[in-house]
Amino acid sequence: xxxxxxxxxxxxxxxxxxxxxxxxxxxxxxxxxxxxxxxxxxxxxxxxxxxxxxxxxxxxxxxxxxxxxxxxxxxxxxxxxxxxxxxxxxxxxxxxxxxxxxxxxxxxxxxxxxxxxxxxxxxxxxxxxxxxxxxxxxxxxxxxxxxxxxxxxxxxxxxxxxxxxxxxxxxxxxxxxxxxxxxxxxxxxxxxxx
Numbered sequence: 346x347x348x349x350x351x352x353x354x355x356x357x358x359x360x361x362x363x364x365x366x367x368x369x370x371x372x373x374x375x376x377x378x379x380x381x382x383x384x385x386x387x388x389x390x391x392x393x394x395x396x397x398x399x400x401x402x403x404x405x406x407x408x409x410x411x412x413x414x415x416x417x418x419x420x421x422x423x424x425x426x427x428x429x430x431x432x433x434x435x436x437x438x439x440x441x442x443x444x445x446x447x448x449x450x451x452x453x454x455x456x457x458x459x460x461x462x463x464x465x466x467x468x469x470x471x472x473x474x475x476x477x478x479x480x481x482x483x484x485x486x487x488x489x490x491x492x493x494x495x496x497x498x499x500x501x502x503x504x505x506x507x508x509x510x511x512x513x514x515x516x517x518x519x520x521x522x523x524x525x526x527x528x529x530x531x532x533x534x535x536x537x538x539x
Contacts, residue, residue: 476495485516
């Protein structure tokens, strides 16, 4: 009997050691793949930052162009271009007034904080950052279908979320339309709190 018990214990220890070794090997292979993927994305991040810098330089020029067009239309007596014109991008303020946003929304608001939008928490914000969406403007110009795909790919924890209104709400934030944003977000909240 003690021989059989020792033999069983020996097999158990051998299986335990084998399981630890296999688990360590799988973990190291997975970690290497994740590192390679992160390094590949880092190259894209450099290009992304370069493009963001170019956009930041272009935004004041676009604002000045729009202002000059409005002044020219006013001088000519022509009606101003409609803000809902599909050929124009979202009307984005250069530097929205965050104190006004905080006053209207009733909480502290930081520029380009995606978690202000209902349904976006810190985890979803990390997912958005992972696909290159870092600002309200980035989110406003993103297709809802891409957001839905991102959430489904992220797993069952995120798949129940509905991103269909996120681009519109981000557009309102980017355009500093705080009251309209507040009205829509309050209409999204159900009577039981969510």
